[in-house]
Amino acid sequence: MTSASAHAPVLRPALQAIVGALTWKRAAVAAVLALLVAALLNPVFTVPFWVLLGRMVFIAALLLITFAAAGTWHPSGVARWLAQVLAVVIAAPIATLLAYLPSIDGNLANLLSHEGRVMGFIYITATVLVIAPLLALGALYRERDAQARAAQLGFALEKSTLEKEALDTRLKLLQAQIEPHFLFNTLANVQALVESGSPQAAPVLKSLIAYLRAAMPRLHAEASTLANEIALVRSYLELMQMRMPDRLQFSIDVPADIAVREFLPMSVLTLVENAVRHGIDPGEGGGRIDISARHEADGSIRVVVADSGAGMNPSALPGTGLTNLESRLRGFFGAAGRLELHEARPHGLSAEIVFPARPSIEAPAAPPVARP
Amino acid sequence: MTAATALVADDEPLLRERLRAHLARLWPELEVVAEARNGREAIELFETHLPRIAFLDVHMPGLNGIDAARAIARRAEIVFVTAHEHYAAQAFEHGAIDYVVKPFEEARLADSVTRLKSRLAAPQALPADFEAVLERLAGELKARGGAEPGRKYLQWIRASVASSVRLIPVEQIAFLRSDEKYTLVAWEGGEALIRISIRELAEELDPGTFAQIHRSVIVNLRQVAQVDRGFNDTAEVRLKNRREVLPVSRSFLHVFRQM
Numbered sequence: 237m238t239s240a241s242a243h244a245p246v247l248r249p250a251l252q253a254i255v256g257a258l259t260w261k262r263a264a265v266a267a268v269l270a271l272l273v274a275a276l277l278n279p280v281f282t283v284p285f286w287v288l289l290g291r292m293v294f295i296a297a298l299l300l301i302t303f304a305a306a307g308t309w310h311p312s313g314v315a316r317w318l319a320q321v322l323a324v325v326i327a328a329p330i331a332t333l334l335a336y337l338p339s340i341d342g343n344l345a346n347l348l349s350h351e352g353r354v355m356g357f358i359y360i361t362a363t364v365l366v367i368a369p370l371l372a373l374g375a376l377y378r379e380r381d382a383q384a385r386a387a388q389l390g391f392a393l394e395k396s397t398l399e400k401e402a403l404d405t406r407l408k409l410l411q412a413q414i415e416p417h418f419l420f421n422t423l424a425n426v427q428a429l430v431e432s433g434s435p436q437a438a439p440v441l442k443s444l445i446a447y448l449r450a451a452m453p454r455l456h457a458e459a460s461t462l463a464n465e466i467a468l469v470r471s472y473l474e475l476m477q478m479r480m481p482d483r484l485q486f487s488i489d490v491p492a493d494i495a496v497r498e499f500l501p502m503s504v505l506t507l508v509e510n511a512v513r514h515g516i517d518p519g520e521g522g523g524r525i526d527i528s529a530r531h532e533a534d535g536s537i538r539v540v541v542a543d544s545g546a547g548m549n550p551s552a553l554p555g556t557g558l559t560n561l562e563s564r565l566r567g568f569f570g571a572a573g574r575l576e577l578h579e580a581r582p583h584g585l586s587a588e589i590v591f592p593a594r595p596s597i598e599a600p601a602a603p604p605v606a607r608p
Numbered sequence: 609m610t611a612a613t614a615l616v617a618d619d620e621p622l623l624r625e626r627l628r629a630h631l632a633r634l635w636p637e638l639e640v641v642a643e644a645r646n647g648r649e650a651i652e653l654f655e656t657h658l659p660r661i662a663f664l665d666v667h668m669p670g671l672n673g674i675d676a677a678r679a680i681a682r683r684a685e686i687v688f689v690t691a692h693e694h695y696a697a698q699a700f701e702h703g704a705i706d707y708v709v710k711p712f713e714e715a716r717l718a719d720s721v722t723r724l725k726s727r728l729a730a731p732q733a734l735p736a737d738f739e740a741v742l743e744r745l746a747g748e749l750k751a752r753g754g755a756e757p758g759r760k761y762l763q764w765i766r767a768s769v770a771s772s773v774r775l776i777p778v779e780q781i782a783f784l785r786s787d788e789k790y791t792l793v794a795w796e797g798g799e800a801l802i803r804i805s806i807r808e809l810a811e812e813l814d815p816g817t818f819a820q821i822h823r824s825v826i827v828n829l830r831q832v833a834q835v836d837r838g839f840n841d842t843a844e845v846r847l848k849n850r851r852e853v854l855p856v857s858r859s860f861l862h863v864f865r866q867m
Contacts, residue, residue, distance in 0.1 A: 315840040380837060387835050387864070394830070417667070420691040421620065424711035428626035479620045482645075483669075520646045520670040551760040554777050562780075574797070579766070579773040586772075 257304035262375065263297075269371065270296040273363055281356060283339075291335040291360065298331040299324055299368050303375070317376050324372045328364045332357055414451050425479050440478050443471040450502070462499040462529070462539070466490055469508050469527065476512055483522025484512070490529040494537055497593075500568040506557045507541040507587040514552075515545025515584055523584065536572065537593050542586040547579055558587075565589060612637055612728055615654055617644035617676060618665035618689065623710065627663060627689065630714055634721045647671025651679045659684060661724055663708075666690035666749070674746045677705070682734055685727055687720055705741065761814035767793055767800035774800070779817070782831045782850045784809055786824035796849035819863045821845060821856040835864045 270292035277292075278285050306323035307316065333347075336357060340346035347353050422444060429437040450468040466488060473486045508525060516523045523544035532538050558575065565573040569591040580586040614631070618624045624643050631638055641657040644650035646668045654662060654676075662684045664673035677686050688707040700707050706720050764775045780795045790801040791809065804812075810820045820826050833848045835856070843856040843864060856864065 317839050383837055384834075391832070391834065417691050420710055421623075424626070424691070425620060425622045427711045428622040431626065432629070478622070481621065483619070518669055520648065522669075548764055548775050550762055550764045550766065553763055554779075558777075559779075562777075577764075577775040577777075579775065585775075 254304045257307050266296040266300045294335045295331040299327055302327040303372050321369050321372045324368045328368055329361045332361045422475055443474045446471040460501045462497050463495040465499050465504050469504050484516055486525040488527045494529045506561050511541055511543035515543030535593055536590050539589045542580045544584040547583050547585050613639050613641045613659040614661040615642045615659045616640055616663045617650035619645050619668045630717050634718050647676040650676040654680050661685045663687045663689050678742050685724055762812040765793055767802050769800050781828050782847050784826045821860045825854050
């Protein structure tokens, strides 16, 4: 009992695999070939055609089962395909001999004593030995091909899933660009300034309007200059500094020749918002955000947003903002556009946009493009 | 009757000032005895002054307003001041905690002041589920903040590149391969050596994206371009953004079986 139950789980999958390999297509090919070989050998045989056909069909069936069974066997040191072809080669004469058993009454001497039968045996064995291994190789080739195609389909499916995910993220970003928490807290601050008659109220409102105009969801963000983007970032940082004057310091240092370049809108802002949310805001003491830009030795340009916060936790999920920015940078600057994250010293995160130095826009830094 | 005293906690100074100004107008007898800039200060100042009312901003750095409310527990009347109406409304539904939504109208603050005055005059016991409500709010706030429940996998790999320490998002990594003492991390356009072993990485990376395909190799399944099956139950993996061809050993072939 115990041995039976121990064997069953091993045996059943093996049987299933053998049955699975015996497709209708393979059976049909084997049957047609058996018919052809029988027709081919018929002139040299004295036995009636249907006897010959019967033998051939029997041999073909036996070899097909052998092929399938050898496929489930995983020998160490011998490749599976070789094992399968060898099994077919070894099985060929045995199958032929078995096919002769009915006509010789199970007595081997009857076969050897009859010259015609010996010749028939040799004819059939030789033919089978030529055809069967070729057929086995053909079947193996088709099997590999099918596997490769299945794998390819799997990848194509995965690719389309990923593309759909990317689109979903983009749509989600469009919906949730202005965080209500940010907006209402900022408005509460503006309200406080207005009520107390502070002269700060007007410039703060100006910053808020500039920020809202730029951050409003748009489907097709047009190209802008880095100067425009920096102006937006400045508005945002001024708003945040009004809200947390004792906890946020910032500096912006972008050379004029870099500022006039074409740039991806909402990119530096995404990094600065991240720096505030994850670097500065969580800490009681706050910190600094330093924005700079420089030419690199390899001709590319690097825009750096460095904060002095706690830095990145290795298991912190990358926000959709960062993931999205990476693909937007590629879309805008080509393959050379990328986002790099470095640890800042002594602590904090430095998020850096690297892009190829494209020709700069000729006109002097234009005011933000007016939209209809 | 003891004097009406209050603590105001908000990390944004203009908002503390505004609340104080409105309270002074609506309730001149109320004495604001302390102002806190975060949850930790709120708790400390509460212990020092033991005010009868605590106005707490929910979002504060370090310890937040809900943490502070849990520390104060039933020793003061608590009013949450928040831009997130959602949390406050939930707490209020249970009758446990009053709230004011920022930016607030003076009329709305006046309602709270009326309720506070009557509660101070005739103290009522807080409902039994007061702590449970705070507990749930704290949990929700954490979930919003991105601290997802459940298992956390490695999302970033720290690697020294040139003179700086880069943080490589794991989704960009093509593969990781053990290289004697170190592990080679390879992504499109770069590679670096790190000190974490393949075995540790196999445990810390998300198994939905990363699979070990060889004793010394882990591959990012999303960066696989194709898998070429060799004879003898082995395979080779080609990548989308790297030239390397990675070996798949027989014992890991099952990774690609369902593909």
